[in-house]
Amino acid sequence: MAAHTRWTRLLEILGNQGQIDVLDAAEQLGCSAATVRRDLDELARQNLLTRTRGGAVVSTVAYDLPLRYKAARRADEKQRIAKAAAELIPTGSTVGLNGGTTTSEVARELALRPEPSGGGVALTVVTNAINIANELAVRPQVKIVVTGGVARPNSYELVGPLVDSVLRTLALDYTILGVDARRPRPS
Numbered sequence: 001m002a003a004h005t006r007w008t009r010l011l012e013i014l015g016n017q018g019q020i021d022v023l024d025a026a027e028q029l030g031c032s033a034a035t036v037r038r039d040l041d042e043l044a045r046q047n048l049l050t051r052t053r054g055g056a057v058v059s060t061v062a063y064d065l066p067l068r069y070k071a072a073r074r075a076d077e078k079q080r081i082a083k084a085a086a087e088l089i090p091t092g093s094t095v096g097l098n099g100g101t102t103t104s105e106v107a108r109e110l111a112l113r114p115e116p117s118g119g120g121v122a123l124t125v126v127t128n129a130i131n132i133a134n135e136l137a138v139r140p141q142v143k144i145v146v147t148g149g150v151a152r153p154n155s156y157e158l159v160g161p162l163v164d165s166v167l168r169t170l171a172l173d174y175t176i177l178g179v180d181a182r183r184p185r186p187s
Contacts, residue, residue, distance in 0.1 A: 001029060006039050014049055014058060021055040082106040085176055086113075091122050093173040099129030099157035100178025107132045115141040126170055128163050131156040145170070 001009075006029055013028065014020045022040070026033045040056045043049050049056040082105035089095055089110065097103045113122045122141040127133055128149060136142045147166045149158030 001031060003039065003042075006031065006035070007043060010036070010039055010043065010056075011048060014056060019052070019055060019057045020049075023054075025055075078102045078105045082109045086110050089123070089174055091116065094124040094126065094171065096167075096170075096172040096175040097125055097127045097129065097132055098177050099127075099132065099152075099155050103129065103176055103178040104132055104135070106176050107135050111136055111139045111142060113141060126167075126172060128158045129156050130158065 009029055010020065010025060013025060020040070022033050022036045025036045025040075029036065040049065040051055044051045044056065049058065078101055081102055085106050086109035091113070095110070097107055107125065107127075110123055110125065116122050120141075121143045124143040124145065125132070125136055126145040126147065127136075128147040130146070130151065133144050133146045136144050147158055147163040149160040149163040151157075152159050
């Protein structure tokens, strides 16, 4: 198993349980305890967890799981979601995209749209995600509006009052939001 995949799995286990034991993790991942120790040391170096004797716990400082680790999780599903979502957006629309791995996939799908036959813009994308803006900025058929704001570590999203004030002045036809989880409404 590749290091990137192990790190993602370790962080998932840690997120679900709040702590992780080296020997249990080695068994779950099918690798040696020494490999898990090295992986936990590396993740601690990146401030993603706090090492303890024999394992690790959730870091006392709240950090988002870096985008590069989330991107590999459920990649096939994200691509299918992105393709389906992009097909729902008509040419000429203004679309809002927040940051995230699924919305990044949607941006890639939208970038594949051809330029309209008469030239011009096929789509306007409003985003607070600098990685999405970067991905689409080189596409002449896509007009990019970036909200501005303060960059959030690990997620490439811009946040803060500037984002709010810019979004209040814009009209979006569609909004595609990436989320980590949702809770059903109580009956």
